[in-house]
Amino acid sequence: MxxxxxxxxxxxxxxxxxxxxxxxxxxxxxxxxxxxxxxxxxxxxxxxxxxxxxxxxxxxxxxxxxxxxxxxxxxxxxxxxxxxxxxxxxxxxxxxxxxxxxxxxxxxxxxxxxxxxxxxxxxxxxxxxxxxxxxxxxxxxxxxxxxxxxxxxxxxxxxxxxxxxxxxxxxxxxxxxxxxxxxxxxxxxxxxxxxxxxxxxxxxxxxxxxxxxxxxxxxxxxxxxxxxGGNPTPGQPNPMQPVIGLEARIIQVREIAGGTQVGYNGRWTAPGRRKLATISLGYADGYPRNASWTDITPGGSALVGGLRCPFVGTVSMDLIIVDVTHAPAGAAVRGAPVTLIGGELDLETVGAGAKTIGYEVLTSLGWRHARRYTGL
CATH class of the missing domain: 3.20.20.10 (Alanine racemase)
Known part of the structure; x- marks a missing residue:
């Protein structure tokens, strides 16, 4: 260790x-x-x-x-x-x-x-x-x-x-x-x-x-x-190596019917039958609340089995709901990890999904996560 x-x-x-x-x-x-x-x-x-x-x-x-x-x-x-x-x-x-x-x-x-x-x-x-x-x-x-x-x-x-x-x-x-x-x-x-x-x-x-x-x-x-790992050349390929990755785990999966409202104040409504996964991470972990996805405003996403899946509803203090309807079979199950930062979800992409900048995402992550340092 x-x-x-x-x-x-x-x-x-x-x-x-x-x-x-x-x-x-x-x-x-x-x-x-x-x-x-x-x-x-x-x-x-x-x-x-x-x-x-x-x-x-x-x-x-x-x-x-x-x-x-x-x-x-x-x-x-x-x-x-x-x-x-x-x-x-x-x-x-x-x-x-x-x-x-x-x-x-x-x-x-x-x-x-x-x-x-x-x-x-x-x-x-x-x-x-x-x-x-x-x-x-x-x-x-x-x-x-x-x-x-x-x-x-x-x-x-x-x-x-x-x-x-x-x-x-x-x-x-x-x-x-x-x-x-x-x-x-x-x-x-x-x-x-x-x-x-x-x-x-x-x-x-x-x-x-x-x-x-x-x-x-x-x-x-x-x-x-x-x-x-932040991109110093916005709009161009990032010349820097990524330094951080963030994962959380699915703690519950459910299916809902079209027309069902999701999250605080029902700000997102399912356009049809959907499979949702709730992950154990929220704004108390430093993930921006502005990444919420509502009926009017798009927001953040997670990689589930390598596929980018959108958040639905409001990012809450300890939880985020993800639409995993199209995730690969077996990827969206209780206990499975999902990626919040990493791969195609680089700091700039995560920042854009949260209506902010990668700097704020990076400096807000705090110490509520377990941390694993590599390469020392």
């Missing part, structure tokens, strides 16, 4: 399989494509697959730099990778500099207030790793205004020097859309920023930007979603 595996839930049944070998292969492929060091973004509990197993596998493969969202995630990553560089994307919370120093973490500084606080702490004699500087080139979410960043760089001293900046970075707003003119504007804006900080490593590429033409890799790239 892998040390990260969790016990099988005999009374429940869902099984989340996570291929850490595929995770590492995706990281290597992106690094090779970029021709630069690839970091790994392991925020949101490594996009739902678990910080500890993800960081363990990636560090063993040679990953030296990780990005998390929160200080607490950084502390977990540090316990797993004692020698890595770990950046905290959501910045420097007030009066938290001591915790960053204690756990050897680097804040991504995105405001003048954060810069001043970190510089003051560093000048007090505290031993800290270099911080990153986030300059906003389009998102209007986090980071210094581009003009602010350039003004500070031109000082050649002052708060930038005092803060000990070891990386300058920005974040794409639409890199998955190759035709979006905002990409070229951001590339040009960041080129000016990077040039204003000579000798300081720079980072711009997220997952999808690895596939953007004419986008420099600089010294460090920051893949996230693509590491976990």
């Amino acid at each position: 892998n040390p990260f595996d969790t016990p099988t839930n005999a009374d429940h049944g869902p099984l989340l399989t996570i291929d850490l070998g595929a995770l590492v292969a995706n990281w290597r492929a992106l690094g090779a494509r970029a021709g630069a060091e690839a970091a790994a973004v392991v925020k949101a509990d490594a996009y739902g697959i678990g910080i500890e197993p993800a960081v363990t596998a990636l560090a063993a493969a040679g990953c030296r730099t990780f990005f998390v969202a929160h200080l607490s995630e950084g502390i977990r990553a540090r316990a797993t990778a004692p020698d890595a560089t770990i950046y905290v994307l959501n910045g420097l919370p007030p009066d938290s500099s001591g915790l960053f120093a204690e756990h050897d973490l680097s804040p991504v500084l995105g405001s003048h207030e954060e810069l001043l606080e970190w510089a003051g702490f560093r000048q007090s004699g505290a031993k800290v790793r270099p911080a990153a500087l986030h300059v906003d080139t389009a998102m209007n979410r986090l980071g210094l205004w581009a003009g602010e960043g350039l003004d500070l760089a031109r000082e050649r001293s002052g708060v930038i020097a005092a803060a000990g900046i070891g990386l300058v970075m920005s974040h794409f707003a639409a890199s998955e859309d190759l035709a979006n003119p905002a990409n070229a504007r951001q590339i040009a804006a960041f080129a000016e920023i990077a040039a204003a900080f000579p000798g300081v490593p720079a980072s711009l590429k997220n997952s999808s930007a690895h596939f953007l033409p004419d986008c420099p890799s600089y010294q460090l790239t920051r893949p996230g979603y693509a590491l976990y």
Whole structure:
């Protein structure tokens, strides 16, 4: 048994399989494509697959730099990778500099207030790793205004020097859309920023930007979603290996007559005689409720004996009903497994069926499932 595996839930049944070998292969492929060091973004509990197993596998493969969202995630990553560089994307919370120093973490500084606080702490004699500087080139979410960043760089001293900046970075707003003119504007804006900080490593590429033409890799790239098998090139074949699979078990099978209403509030009505299977999984397991299939709105589906079968009715807390009328003989029986994520039901397909995106599906899966890690 892998040390990260969790016990099988005999009374429940869902099984989340996570291929850490595929995770590492995706990281290597992106690094090779970029021709630069690839970091790994392991925020949101490594996009739902678990910080500890993800960081363990990636560090063993040679990953030296990780990005998390929160200080607490950084502390977990540090316990797993004692020698890595770990950046905290959501910045420097007030009066938290001591915790960053204690756990050897680097804040991504995105405001003048954060810069001043970190510089003051560093000048007090505290031993800290270099911080990153986030300059906003389009998102209007986090980071210094581009003009602010350039003004500070031109000082050649002052708060930038005092803060000990070891990386300058920005974040794409639409890199998955190759035709979006905002990409070229951001590339040009960041080129000016990077040039204003000579000798300081720079980072711009997220997952999808690895596939953007004419986008420099600089010294460090920051893949996230693509590491976990998400498609960084929407509308085109996915160049990444799948990392996760999700199965649940059928707990009851029944036949219903045409005109029968199904699920909460009777939102789906059988158009004819149907065979239905109820599976032991629902939104409490992180599967989106918006995957419900009603008389008006299509929703999600499951693979039953390899055949794609639609949900019917509302996804409830612990259960989903699937129309298995056309499933292969013997596939839709009590105790049989069905696939919720895997094969043709990749993250993008599941996300579309739930009126959301694969990112949300992936990061919502939680720990109610039994987990089996492979490839470590």
